[in-house]
Amino acid sequence: MQRIQLTPRPDWVSQAESHGFYFHTLEGEPYWDETAAYQFSLREIEDDIxxxxxxxxxxxxxxVAEVVTSERLMTQLAIPEEAWDLIAESWKYSEPSLYGRMDFCYDGTGPAKFYEYNADTPTSLYETGFFQWLWLEQQSAEGKLPSGADQYNRLHEALIERLTMIGRAGQSFHLACCRDHPEDAGTIQYLADCAEQAGLKPSTLCMDELGLNEAGRFVDMQDKPVDQLFKLYPWEWIWQEAFAGALAHGGTQFIEPPWKLILSNKGILPLLWERHTGHPNLLPAWFEGDAAGGALPERWVRKPLFSREGANIAIETLQGVESQVEGPYGNGPTILQGWCPPPTFAGHYCLIGSWVVGNEAVAMGIREDSSVITKDTSRFVPHFIHE
Known part of the structure; x- marks a missing residue:
């Protein structure tokens, strides 16, 4: 694994915008960054990621199979009691998942360390599945990459295969996200394109356009039934919505399913460590007050049970907070995770995002930042495989 300096394609901005990648720049700074790329060996990809x-x-x-049967664990994960039955039912009947992204610390020299599972609303999908593959093809054709360079990336094909499997022929397939959020909108548009290639007839909408008709069915703005809904909107937010009481009987199958509220919860980190202490890919993690029997390590990371894009994550020591990211999740319960900073390459902190579609690991995306906490503005850097 190494970071290689490269010359960007002169027309990458116009290409990005022609393909609908309008969030290539965020807050005046590049989000997509092809001034460098990460090179991996095939062994590193297959064995370590x-x-x-x-x-x-x-x-x-x-x-998940354990948690859905345990009121104690549901409570420990701060999952609202009114959600328990729906979560258990969705697991019992194997309601299908589409995808998720595991974040890892990895520098090419040892076991990858699992930071967390973005199992409900992960983004950076489009740039992983489409735009970095386009970059690979074009840079290879121009001789800018080593001969025979490949990429760990069958995300696009896997999404289409999975949507073909879980989509319901003859029924509607809607995709929704928050209003005025370009990255989320780009993600659901990309998934809508994949759904169309899977033979479905997708429709997109904003979450605030989801309604209920007089019969209690979820409908869109044209009063058409919402049979399946891919929602880029966290389950913990959905349970706070006025329509939450209609979830069980509203006639909609949600993707991701309700049981994903367990996997997207940072509380799985101490539960996994408790059950698999010493696992080479896991970091020590504890619920508040449980750390090492009360003896904290020298440095740790505090994470809210529910959060996105690094919000409200803090690095702490016995002397206090070293650094933190502001956000809207500061009032909820947290867990502590052992300190394992992402590796640095040429002064850039690097985080691996490993994509799961269904139950299969299929692709990888890399984010960089000048700080140890990866945020929604952290740069996306492409990668390639070459021996």
Whole structure:
């Protein structure tokens, strides 16, 4: 694994916008960054990223099966009691998942360390599945990459295959996200394109356009039934909505399913560590007050049970807070995770995002930042494989 300096394609901005990648720049700074790329060996990908991703995903599913039968664990994860039955039912009937992203610390020299599972509303999907593959093809054709360079990336094909499997022929397939959020809008548009290639007839809308008709069915703005809904909107927010009481009987199958509220919860980190202490890919993690029997390590990371894009994550020591990211999740319960900073390459902190579609590890995306906490503005840097 190494970071290689490269010359960007002269027309990458116009290409991005022609393909609908309008969030290539955020807050005046580049989000997509092809001034460099990360090179990996095939062994690093297969043994250190792909295999641990699938192994940890299996452990996570085992944990879901345990949590859905335990009021104690549901309570410990701060999952609202009114959600318990729907979550248990969605697991019992194997309601299908589409995708998720596991975040890892990895520098090419040891076991990848699992930071967290973005299992409900992960983004950076489009730039992983489409735009970095386009970059690989074009830079290879121009001779800018080593001959035979490849990429760990069958995300696009896997999404289409999975949507073909879980989509309901003859029924509607809607996709929704928050209003005025370009990255989320780009993600659901990309998934809508994949759904169309899977033979579905997708429709997109904003979450505030989702309604209920007189019969209690979820409908869109044209009063058409919402049979399946991919929602880029966290389950913990949905349970606070006025329509939450209609979830069980509103006639809609949600993707991601309700049981994903367990996997997207940072509380799975101490639960996994408790059940698999010493696992080479896991970091020590504890619920508040449980850390090492009361003896905290020298430095740790505090994470809210529910948060997105690094919000409200803090790095702490016995002397106090070293650094933190502001956000809207500061009032909820938190967990503590052992300190394991992302590696630095040429002064850039690097985080691996490993994509799971269904139960299969299929692709990787890399984010960089000048700080140790990866945020929604952290740069996306492409990668390639070459021996």
């Amino acid at each position: 792909e295999a641990p991703t699938e192994a940890l995903h299996a452990l996570c599913l085992d944990l």
